Amino acid sequence: MEKSDILWEAHYRYNFDRDLYVNESAKKAFSLEFVDDHPKEELRQRILENTDGREWKFYFNFPPSDGVRRELEKDLESVRG
Amino acid sequence: MPERTIEDRLREEYFDLLPEIRRVVWQLEAEIRFLTLPILHDLEAHEQLLVKSRVKDCESALKTIARDAGTRDEDRRSEGRKFDPERPADYSILNLPDLAGVRVLVFPNSRLIEVDESLRSRFEHWTSKPVKDDSGSILAPKYHGYCEGARTKVRGEYQIVPMLLGLFWEVEHSAMYKFRAVANSKEMRDRRADVERALSRFEAGIGSFTRGKK
Numbered sequence: 001m002e003k004s005d006i007l008w009e010a011h012y013r014y015n016f017d018r019d020l021y022v023n024e025s026a027k028k029a030f031s032l033e034f035v036d037d038h039p040k041e042e043l044r045q046r047i048l049e050n051t052d053g054r055e056w057k058f059y060f061n062f063p064p065s066d067g068v069r070r071e072l073e074k075d076l077e078s079v080r081g
Numbered sequence: 082m083p084e085r086t087i088e089d090r091l092r093e094e095y096f097d098l099l100p101e102i103r104r105v106v107w108q109l110e111a112e113i114r115f116l117t118l119p120i121l122h123d124l125e126a127h128e129q130l131l132v133k134s135r136v137k138d139c140e141s142a143l144k145t146i147a148r149d150a151g152t153r154d155e156d157r158r159s160e161g162r163k164f165d166p167e168r169p170a171d172y173s174i175l176n177l178p179d180l181a182g183v184r185v186l187v188f189p190n191s192r193l194i195e196v197d198e199s200l201r202s203r204f205e206h207w208t209s210k211p212v213k214d215d216s217g218s219i220l221a222p223k224y225h226g227y228c229e230g231a232r233t234k235v236r237g238e239y240q241i242v243p244m245l246l247g248l249f250w251e252v253e254h255s256a257m258y259k260f261r262a263v264a265n266s267k268e269m270r271d272r273r274a275d276v277e278r279a280l281s282r283f284e285a286g287i288g289s290f291t292r293g294k295k
Contacts, residue, residue: 031160
């Protein structure tokens with residue numbers, strides 16, 4: 001099973017503008033680079049990781065700056081409606 | 082009135098620069114066509130040399146900047162592809178080396194080296210940044226720099242590409258343009274590398290078969 005299949009099955013959808021795999025209901029997003037650079041097992045663990053679901057959780061190789069985080073949250077919230 | 086975003090400012094910068102970008106691409110294409118003319122006239126029936134040029138479009142320029150800028154590391158991509166509103170000075174259209182681009186498609190590979198050498202003396206101060214595959218092997222020589230006498234801050238870029246590989250990239254680019262990110266994923270990069278290896282081997286095979294045939 002490819003990494004993209006693992007994410008698809010966990011209801012992560014690809015955001016083509018941001019190059020992110022996003023699960024809107026879980027409020028979690030994986031960057032393309034993170035997915036590329038981490039093994040499938042770790043990806044599965046992160047998918048299962050519990051978050052409180054109130055704030056977005058970004059799985060990036062390098063954490064986004066506060067400014068970028070705010071911009072991304074704004075984008076992703078507007079998609080959620 | 083809504084606040085101007087970094088994207089707005091970059092679009093304005095792009096369209097201010099567009100006449101200069103066009104001028105650079107015209108000059109670069111004209112010089113490359115002129116310098117490769119002796120090779121063109123010397124081609125055998127089975128050999129080919131094509132010169133193509135393009136101006137990078139505005140939205141593609143913005144996407145590249147959002148992807149590559151702001152990390153302070155040439156090889157690191159900016160995850161999330163978002164401009165940082167707190168660092169507007171990090172972003173400029175002029176950071177892109179390939180606003181004005183020329184691609185020379187050559188067959189067979191022996192002609193590629195000849196074309197590369199014929200252009201190097203004219204562009205000897207340009208920076209070399211060859212296109213490489215994931216294993217680090219060079220697929221195509223690529224250079225960027227300022228055109229002599231063009232009086233502009235816009236840089237030009239040219240690359241010399243084995244023809245089959247170049248044609249594959251063209252098809253792949255137009256087919257996958259909207260899905261660039263997927264095309265750049267590890268899975269698709271592996272598949273693309275398979276095609277590139279096969280095309281390179283085919284090209285090398287044809288090259289050695291036709292070697293010495295006049």
